[in-house]
Amino acid sequence: MAVLREVPVEAQVLVRGEPRPRFPLEPNTSAGDVLWLGPDEWLVLGGREAEYADAAVAVDVSAARVVLELAGDDAREVLAQGCSLDLRSGSFGPGRCAQTLVARTEAILHCAGDDAIRLLVRPSFAPYLRAWLEDAIDGVRR
Amino acid sequence: MLIPCPWCGERDELEFSYGGEAGVPYPADPAALTDGEWAAYLFVRANPKGPFRERWVHAHGCRRWFDLTRDTATHEILG
């Protein structure tokens, strides 16, 4: 049964420009805590602006998103209620990430493990998204 | 529709915003244009029935703009 919780992430930094060593180059994938967001754009979970002073651009976005985690063997089914992405494990397995819509808000999805999907969402939308997902968990349970 | 983002692949149209006709550049020297020419830039765009080169942006995804050709009579995406 899916469980929703918030995962504390101390710092986040958005890095733009040329890719750096260990940054993922394939779209919609992650390498460790670095998420591909665009052809010249990455989000480093745990990273700090000062560490990327030599990048074209680095922006501290530590407070700009909260991280929710939906875990459990029916996590994908819960999420599929509000997300048009192909969430089958063959398409969205560990190491995949995607920016998309969940219900009526933007989110970055990150497959953190076989049965755990993280949702990075703007804090102002987080209460709404949590409520929506809790309702969806309830819906799948019935 | 499924819109092919050049970076993220096919995604549901809900993730995109539309930008109308592609290939209409901002005039190099707007001041040199007549009012009519300026109005044509501001307001007049092609509106064909059939293949149409148009702009989209993956607004809720990677935020990149791109062009594609779509048939406005059938919604088929031609590339």
Next chain:
Amino acid sequence: MSEGQPDFLWRSPEPRRAYEVVIVGAGGHGLATAYYLAREHGITDVAVLEKGWLAGGNITRNTTVIRSNYLWDESAAIYEHALQLWEGLAEELDYDLLFDQRGVLNLAHTLQDVRDSRRRVYANRLSGIDAEWLEPEQVAEVCPILDVSPDVRYPVLGATYQPRGGIARHENVAWGYARAADALGVDLVQECEVTGIEVERGRAVAVRTTLGRIAAGTIGLVAAGHSTLLADLAGVRLPLQSHPLQALVSELYEQVLPCVVMSNAVHVYVSQAHKGELVMGAGIDAYNSYAQRGSFHVIERQLAAALELFPLFASASVLRTWGGIVDVSPDASPILGPTPVDGLYVNCGWGTGGFKATPASGRTFAWTLAHGEPHALAAPFSLDRFATGALVDEHGAAAVAH
């Protein structure tokens, strides 16, 4: 069930080789134009050419809302002229149009909605249009099934009300004009697609069609979503884009909705037809299209919004959805008048406002074709306003363009 329909509607003549006036497009506006040309200007040497079947486009795909409470003076004037014509139209055409002035509510959900709405009411009243501002409890009196409680996501903060607004039966309107025009001698030619417009020394002289060349003294293009395709044939570029506009009807229910309700903020406009179906319009799809269909999520969004306003609709079911092709202009106002090609006139760009304008559109366009210069009510809607900047910006100002 064919009660209420007349025993005879129109002939199906072969087109002649030349007409004084050729109107392209046998929708509501084209048919109305032909009728008023014949009726008010004595010009009966007229053909209306239709590529498909008569009244098969937007005239029977719209949600039949009629109102005149537009924001800008220029819009209010032409839509109010239409409403006054509507009030005598069934009698004039001797056709039951099921025109029903059950009133139109435009809901306000935010403080800015309230400002915009009251601005429109004050302007309408000065223009001589019946318009009222209603507080939420008054809204509930007009429409008891509307949820006006303050604890919903976007509470109803009030509404503008136009008692003279209402609905009519769309195909009866088109058929009424068609029958009357036919009776006055106008040739209604169906399955006759215009494939070219001949321009000689800056003047349009004929149309080429799938049924042959037809010479014309004056040509009026009245083709809604297909207007740019036709104008392109004469080298005239129009500032219009064609988009899907979807609508839907429910199954049939006993009457529950006493008026038309429109809500721009939550994207609903709904009325209940005489037969009992709820008729609802949805939003315009963002992309260009001639496919007469739109995207599913637009319908979903629409129904969610409807249930916020009308909890009673929870058990209603959608019977049919469809799409029209709306010709959207940069300022959400029509283009009505001459073009840079002599003898070639356009009447288009009505976007979502076309049905309610039908009588005034036809009448002022007929006047324009007959006199070779714009009717006073049509003059603000000239093509050259886009160059001067004198737009009549209905979406910029009121954002209530349906």
Next chain:
Amino acid sequence: MRFSFAGVEYEGREGETLAAALVRNGVLGGFRSPYRDRPRGVFSDGEEEPNALVRVGDEPLARATLVELEEGLVAEPVAGKGRLEPPRRERRYDSMHAHCDVLVVGAGPAGRAAAAAGGGDVILAELGRCAPLDGVRVLERTAVVGLYDGNLAVAVERGRRLWRIRARRIVLATGAVERPTLFEDNDRPGVMLAGAFKRYGRPAGATPVSGGFTPRVQLWRQAGGRLRWDDRVGAPVPDGELRAVACAGSVTGEGLPDAPPFALPDGEEGRIFVDLERDATVADVRRAVAAGLRSVEHVKRYTTIGTGPGQGRTSGVLATRVAAELLGVHPGELGTTTARPPYLPVPFALLAGRNRGPLFDPVRVTPLHERHVELGAVFEDVGQWKRPRYYPRSGEEMDAAVLRECAAVRERVGMQDVSTLGKIDVQGPDAAELLDRLYTNLISTLPVGMCRYGVMCRADGMVFDDGVVMRLGEGRFLCTTTTGNAAAVLAWMEEWLQTEWPELRVWLASVTEQWAAVAVAGPDAREFLQPLTGVALDAASFPFMAIREGEVVGIPARVCRVSFSGELAFEVWVDGRRGHELWRALEGAGGATPYGTEAMHVLRAEKAYPIVGQDTDGTVTPQDLGMDWVVSKKKGHFVGKRSFDRPDTSRADRKQLVAVLPADPDELLPEGAQLVADPDVPPPVPMLGHVTSSYRSAALGRTFALALVRGGRGRVGETVHAPLEDRVVPAVLAEPVLYDPEGRRRDGRPA
């Protein structure tokens, strides 16, 4: 199993439909026709049922042939029209997205064969019950109701779950539906389709009829497939091919029996029914043809055939054949009508899903929201945000609260949550160049550590947004936007950058929610804030429009000296996660009055600072707002500049922003009121403009308004009239800045 129909109790069986149970109990009638009130009975055993409509529970219009019996089920016959009533129990609906390689619609022999053939992930959707199939995901009691672009199938499972299925390939094995035949009184109870008659066990007293079979081509048509008339089956069948949709089984016409020969029967044509749902007869079709109609679409509209709940499932082909016969043409020449979704009626509530009530639309809140709630704030919807409008004290009405909050800012100090302002990080060597092209004023001359007010226009020259631009470094800026426009402005900047000027080395990022921000405003702002921060706040160290970094109440902060009230003011920005802590500490320091958007609106209006979207409406230029100073004369071009030279945009008598002072200082003009020169002329009364903002002012001791008035700046001093519902209010036009026009309060309490 007991059930009741029309008030009579019957015995039913597990797994039986209501229609089957009625027929088995000998009930062949029991229904009425909608318009002519003729007796009717169960006619079919499927979704095509035209007669047997019932109200069951909260469902106002169910087909008895699709209602599964339950113990104690209560059904009432319905004659065409349902009655909408408040639901007795709230049903929950949900939705599901699915992706597969093959979707098969229909689990008859052809459908099961197609599903069994595999080809990856396969979903098999069947309207009725369906046995499991190895390696196939079976959705039974699931109706595929719509096919949309991009191979999106929309399906309804058990009436309560909406599926959106993206399939690479779709196989339509939808079968065929039996057609009725034409004869006098062919609508009477007991007449039923031959297949149903057989499946109902040949009920005594019933009459089977069959006019052949009509392939269920609706989904094929929705997918854009063509049809051709098939003389053998006497109906249209799929023609040609589609890229990703195929038909299998009897929907193609193959395997269907030959249709019986068709001829118009003898008898009274007004009693030979073509469409049972519409009570439409051969006589109606004959009238339509006699009226001159030649197109099947016209005949359908004239007679209303095919517009009922069944959408012509049983009547459409019949009507075409009758019309063709009367017109003396081949039915294939008449064309076919379009099939539109949904294939079966879909409840509104199912389409709305869980996006209802509190989940209808996201509510966005700032990090300080909980505290605003505790303080008793009344909220205003601004886009999706909830913003405190005012903070009433016990027993206080809005007017009193707003006057109190305004007075606090003008006389002492107030604090406001301004976290909702959009914030865009703009970085790169060409950042200044990009902003010069997008704002009407010069940004590149802004020194590092300073900020500047800026306006953006659309290419048509009309004001689009405004905000403050901060220069944080040589190549680093932070632009603020209005609350409602944050996403639109970022999208606008990206569009220009990516599509017009990709050569510029600039990168944009939304940092709206990175920061929580509190404005501290009022003549005592410095005295209030100085003890809480190490940043020197005196005017010499911290000039107007400067930016300082430091700590406030121990939290790392960026402090900006910007003011939206004309008073000395500091905006304190901190990490969004510490916003609540900042606010509580400021509150705890004592002396600062929380104020909401309404007080902020009053204060800015006293200074004639416009609010985009309230004092502008998409038809207003910066010059119209009296802000010529924000339009650079030096820059070669910026977006919108060319439009200012158009004839209409350069007219002298455009509507311009001015102040309006009602003659009676207690008279509050309604926002939206129109202004006229002469209220006594009959309609249409020429209008000069309208009131955009209107307030009671504590500082002015009177009411005032802002208005957009034709040639307004040239009319200052003139009296105009606002005709209201019940009276006409005279008012004088004034220069727009009513409070402290010299700007003496900007640096604090004037000496």
